[in-house]
Amino acid sequence: MEERLQKALEFANYRQTLNAHLHKSKIKAETLLMFSKNGGNFIINEQLICFLDYLIRNEYSEATLLDSNKAPIHIADVSAFLKEVTMRYFEVTNDYLNEYQTLRKSRSVRSILDIKDKE
Numbered sequence: 001m002e003e004r005l006q007k008a009l010e011f012a013n014y015r016q017t018l019n020a021h022l023h024k025s026k027i028k029a030e031t032l033l034m035f036s037k038n039g040g041n042f043i044i045n046e047q048l049i050c051f052l053d054y055l056i057r058n059e060y061s062e063a064t065l066l067d068s069n070k071a072p073i074h075i076a077d078v079s080a081f082l083k084e085v086t087m088r089y090f091e092v093t094n095d096y097l098n099e100y101q102t103l104r105k106s107r108s109v110r111s112i113l114d115i116k117d118k119e
Contacts, residue, residue, distance in 0.1 A: 014108060021103055029096040035088055037081065040065070040073030044089045052082040 033044040042048060042065075055063050055078050067073050075081045 018103060018106070022100065025096060025099045025103065029092050032092040033089065034068075035085060037084075038073050038075065040067035040071055041069060042073075042085070043068050044085050044092075049082070049086060049089065052078055052085065056082060 035042045035044050051065075060078055062074070062076050063078050064072050064074050
């Protein structure tokens with residue numbers, strides 16, 4: 001009976017450690033997807049990228065956008081802004097994917113902690 005209890009405690013500790021590190025990775029990605037431009041703070045997401053693409057397709061070279069605090073921010077070059085935002089989005093999401101997959105493949109608390117120590 002004691003062996004089963006020990007295994008159950010080890011598994012619970014593993015799940016708790018895994019979930020904590022997955023949550024930490026998610027928060028890190030969300031933080032890195034915050035982007036400042038011209039005194040405004042934007043949250044990079046698919047909606048922002050699509051809206052910027054819409055503006056470019058309709059030949060807007062500059063625009064005033066509302067940032068995450070609903071403050072109006074003038075963007076002088078929408079194309080350059082879209083390029084910056086898109087590059088940041090893919091860098092962050094690719095890093096998040098790699099970290100997520102590495103954590104999900106870890107099968108022990110020690111391996112999870114070893115991953116974090118290497119970073």
